[in-house]
Amino acid sequence: MRKKDRTSHFRFNKQERSGMFFLLALIVLLQVGYFYLKVYPAQVEQFIVIDTDLQEKMETLKSVKDTLNFYPFNPNFINDYKGYALGMSVDEIDRLHDYRAQGKYGNTTFHFQQVTEIGDSLLNKISPFFKFPEWTKEKATSSPLAKMNKEVASNFNKAIPVGDLNSVSSEELKIVRGIGDKLSVRIIKFQDRLGGFLEEDQLYHVYGLEKEAAGRVLAKFVLLSKPQITKINVNSASSDELA
Incomplete structure (x- = not known):
């Protein structure tokens, strides 16, 4: 009796054998599919069809806002x-x-x-x-508050005369609202690289300087003096001269 119980664990009926066969077949198919996807990904992508009409409609909807x-x-x-x-x-x-x-x-x-x-x-x-x-x-x-603000702004404008944009210092630039330590130094460096501003519009090219802040700078400092520019021949100039 004990011998029969001991050997029954290694015997399978027809239904159990069929189940094991299908399980092994499923495992083999999954392994083959994984190997195929890993080795030939480009061929798999060919089966993916992009609906171009739907894609164009989506892009159109995204651009409606602009x-x-x-x-x-x-x-x-x-x-x-x-x-x-x-x-x-x-x-x-x-x-x-x-x-x-x-x-x-x-x-x-x-x-x-x-x-x-x-x-x-x-x-x-x-x-x-x-x-x-x-x-x-x-x-x-x-309103009284509006009148007071107008008077303060008027006095502020009178207290700060218009200066020369090409001779202004970083400390003087910081009196303009929106110009801090970094922007004031950046404006001066940009001015030095140019050798001095030729046009007031060049101030708008300073990196990180917003148009509104640049306009407030130009309301206090204008081009009273322009640098002397020596023209060079572009056809014979070296790379250092062009820089």
Whole structure:
């Protein structure tokens, strides 16, 4: 009896043998498939057919955002789609909607930025399309705070005379809003490499200097003196001379 029990573990009936055969066959097929994919990946890619029409439609939808034409609008009434088309994030749109749900309105571009926490670059891009009601403009310009800011700005402009862009120092540049230690040094280095600015527009080529900040610099410093330029013959100039 014990001998029979001991040998029964090594005996299989017809059904068990068939199951083992199919299991081994499945393992072999998986190994062959893995080997084929590893050795001939290019041939496998040929079986993948790209739907070019669908791909073109997807690319068109992606480019719709950049081709939309915007007209003047009140930013207080930006909906989800309008905000997405303008390039605003979901959080920025939600902040505006939460603010409007309280029955409040933003009447200036600065106020809109405070509410939405939108970045300066995007704000400068979309703010030209903002159209606030006329009464809000009159209220903003006639308020005591607006008058005080106007007087402070006027006194500030009088206190800082216009200087020469080619002789300005980095410390003088830092009095301009938006110009810090790095940008002031970078402007001076750019000026040295040129040997002096020939045109005011060259200031806009300084790396990292935004147009708005460059405009504020040019409001305080202009070209009062230009460097003496010695022309060279391009056909006979060496690489060092051209550099």
